[in-house]
Amino acid sequence: xxxxxxxxxxxxAPGQRVTISCTGSSSNIGAYYSVHWYQQLPxxxxxxxxxxxxxxxxxxxxxxxxxKSGSSASLAITxxxxxxxxxxxCQSYDSxxxxxxxxxxxxKLTVL
Amino acid sequence: xxxxxxxxxGLVQPGGSLRLSCAASGxxxxxxxxxxxxxxPGKGLEWVATxxxxxxxxxxxxxxxxxxxxxxxxxxxxLYLQMNSLTAEDTAVYYCATDRGGYYYFDNWGQxxxxxxxx
Numbered sequence: 001x002x003x004x005x006x007x008x009x010x011x012x013a014p015g016q017r018v019t020i021s022c023t024g025s026s027s028n029i030g031a032y033y034s035v036h037w038y039q040q041l042p043x044x045x046x047x048x049x050x051x052x053x054x055x056x057x058x059x060x061x062x063x064x065x066x067x068k069s070g071s072s073a074s075l076a077i078t079x080x081x082x083x084x085x086x087x088x089x090c091q092s093y094d095s096x097x098x099x100x101x102x103x104x105x106x107x108k109l110t111v112l
Numbered sequence: 113x114x115x116x117x118x119x120x121x122g123l124v125q126p127g128g129s130l131r132l133s134c135a136a137s138g139x140x141x142x143x144x145x146x147x148x149x150x151x152x153p154g155k156g157l158e159w160v161a162t163x164x165x166x167x168x169x170x171x172x173x174x175x176x177x178x179x180x181x182x183x184x185x186x187x188x189x190x191l192y193l194q195m196n197s198l199t200a201e202d203t204a205v206y207y208c209a210t211d212r213g214g215y216y217y218f219d220n221w222g223q224x225x226x227x228x229x230x231x
Contacts, residue, residue, distance in 0.1 A: 002156065036217035038157070045207055045221040046149075046157060052215060089157050093216040099171020101147065101159040101216055 003028060004090050004104035011110040012080045020075045020107045022090030028102060030071030033093040037066055037075045040087040040106075049088070050075060077109070085111045114138040114220040116208050121225030128198050128229070134191040134208030134222055142166075142186035145211035147218055148193050150204035150227075158204075161193065162211055175201070198229045 005023040012018040022035060029035055037050040048057050050066035053073065065076045073092075077084055090104040120132040134146070148160040161182040162171045170182050181194040191208050205226050209218035 034215060034217070038218075040157075045223050046218075047221065048217065048219050051212070051217045051219065057219065087156075091157075091159075091217065097174070099162055099169075100173070101162065101211075101218075103157045103159065106156040 002105040003094055003102040004092060006088075006090060006104035006107045008105070009108045009110065011112055012077075013112045014080050014082065016080050017076060017078045018080060018109065019077075020088050020090075020109070022073045022075070022104050024071050024073075024092060026071065027096040028071075028092045028094040029068065029073060031095055033095070035066065035068050035073035036091045037064075038089045038091065040089065041083075042086070046089065080111055082111050085109055114210065116210070116220060116222035118206060118208050118222045118225035121206065121227045123228045123230065124198055125231050126199055126229055129194070129196045130198065130227060132193040132195065132206055132208075132225060132227070134193075136189045136191065136208075136210075139210070139220075141184075141189040145213045146182075146184060146191045147209050147211040148182060148191075149207045149209055149218065149221075150202075151207070151224075152201075152204040155204075160206070163191070164213070195227070198227075200229050203227060203229045 034052040038046040039049045040046045053068040094100040094102045115137045117135045147162040205224040207224045210220040
């Protein structure tokens with residue numbers, strides 16, 4: 001059971017827009033800690049996709065965007081491409097235990 | 113370019129020990145917090161441990177506290193994870209990552225090293 005809750009799977013056709021939700025609580029996202037997102041392509045290491053809620057590292061296309069409201073956050077992907085098919089993880093900090101970085105359970109994005 | 117290369121994984125019996133290493137290059141290692149994250153086969157990501165840049169402060173997930181020790185050698189640009197009393201539940205790919213301290217995110221990842229705990 002992950003501290004942050006994500007849907008197990010989402011899907012969309014090429015060119016469409018999809019969103020992935022990440023729900024936390026008052027000890028993590030709701031406590032004003034930032035949310036970060038990672039993309040994990042099949043057989044590879046995770047890669048930072050969005051940091052501090054809305055920021056993209058250099059090289060990440062602007063088709064990827066993040067938002068946060070209250071105890072939840074969302075990752076939006078517009079103009080879906082076949083190469084976006086991957087697992088996506090949200091991550092934050094939880095104040096209930098010292099030093100605890102926490103992840104969501106991950107969402108598998110399927111491009112139809 | 114930032115490069116993180118893990119090593120030391122392998123097959124170990126339950127109750128055994130293993131020491132993972134992560135060789136860092138392409139950045140000023142001594143100024144970065146560092147973290148270990150693991151991923152059990154077919155499962156999601158799990159934060160394991162974090163160490164501050166100077167090595168003074170260390171943080172662990174409950175399931176490994178008392179069994180695992182994170183450490184670093186800034187002179188050698190290296191991060192370590194000493195794992196003792198291993199169980200089957202520790203079987204995973206272990207990734208080292210740079211940790212953005214007070215922002216709590218991981219901006220660079222290694223390729224991972226597989227640890228298998230089995231008799």
